Amino acid sequence: MRPYTIIFSTETLDGRIADPTGFSRLSCEEDFELQHMLRAQVDAVMVGSRTAVVDDPRLTVRLARGWSPLRVVVDSKLRVPPSARIFSAPGKGVLVTVEGHGGDKLWEYRRRGVIVVESGRGRVDLRGAMERLAGMGVRRLMVEGGGGLNYVLLKERLVDEVWVTLAPYVFGAGRSMFDGVESVRARLALYYNKILCGGWVHLRYRVVYS
Numbered sequence: 047m048r049p050y051t052i053i054f055s056t057e058t059l060d061g062r063i064a065d066p067t068g069f070s071r072l073s074c075e076e077d078f079e080l081q082h083m084l085r086a087q088v089d090a091v092m093v094g095s096r097t098a099v100v101d102d103p104r105l106t107v108r109l110a111r112g113w114s115p116l117r118v119v120v121d122s123k124l125r126v127p128p129s130a131r132i133f134s135a136p137g138k139g140v141l142v143t144v145e146g147h148g149g150d151k152l153w154e155y156r157r158r159g160v161i162v163v164e165s166g167r168g169r170v171d172l173r174g175a176m177e178r179l180a181g182m183g184v185r186r187l188m189v190e191g192g193g194g195l196n197y198v199l200l201k202e203r204l205v206d207e208v209w210v211t212l213a214p215y216v217f218g219a220g221r222s223m224f225d226g227v228e229s230v231r232a233r234l235a236l237y238y239n240k241i242l243c244g245g246w247v248h249l250r251y252r253v254v255y256s
């Protein structure tokens with residue numbers, strides 16, 4: 047059993063979620079509201095270690111009614127410091143990392159109340175981590191990138207829906223929404239669309255793996 051998983055992302059017309067400097071502010075006000083609405087409807091929200099380091103997001107619900115979900119970061123090498131906002135914002139933070147770090151390296155996270163989940167060796171085993179999250183009561187999971195994490199989740203067939211907002215920009219280079227090396231075959235079935243802020247296009251798809 048794994049959680050029902052929805053990727054939420056805002057990308058340029060050429061599929062980039064960040065430019066080469068890491069700049070990624072692509073959302074308009076209504077897009078932020080949708081993002082916070084979805085956060086309020088899930089049990090946990092997950093990001094990759096690079097997003098946690100570059101953006102230092104809080105991942106809390108501020109622009110919608112409802113409770114903030116569990117905040118999960120996938121971080122094999124403990125790059126995200128225990129002081130990151132993902133762990134210190136109100137509510138619970140979860141560090142998903144690999145086995146074998148040793149208690150001393152994890153002590154400061156645990157001291158701050160972070161729940162540590164160890165799954166896999168070398169790199170986080172995402173399927174195992176998601177099964178562990180399901181065991182903690184996570185039935186619906188929102189993933190807020192970045193491209194590296196999105197790519198591996200899709201490749202490993204762990205994604206049920208993709209919610210994407212196309213922002214009226216072109217970057218020409220940078221991280222793409224699904225950023226990997228090998229090709230992935232997934233077909234998406236559109237079930238909802240909406241124009242936001244007079245120029246952003248919000249699309250919701252179910253994933254159809256072939």
Ligand SMILES: NC(=O)c1ccc[n+]([C@@H]2O[C@H](COP(=O)([O-])OP(=O)(O)OC[C@H]3O[C@@H](n4cnc5c(N)ncnc54)[C@H](OP(=O)(O)O)[C@@H]3O)[C@@H](O)[C@H]2O)c1
Pocket residue numbers: 054055056057062063064068069070072093094095096097098100101120121122123124125169170171172190191192193194195196198221225
């Ligand atoms: N526009 C948007 O909607 C949006 C949303 C989110 C992020 N962003 C931007 O995207 C950029 C970051 O994206 P990114 O693709 O570089 O990084 P990312 O997906 O946030 O993080 C990737 C990292 O996650 C860690 N990881 C651990 N286990 C993994 C596994 N099994 N599979 C995949 N990753 C695993 C890896 O580092 P370790 O091996 O060290 O653990 C990997 O380098 C930032 O610039 C951010 O601002 C934009």
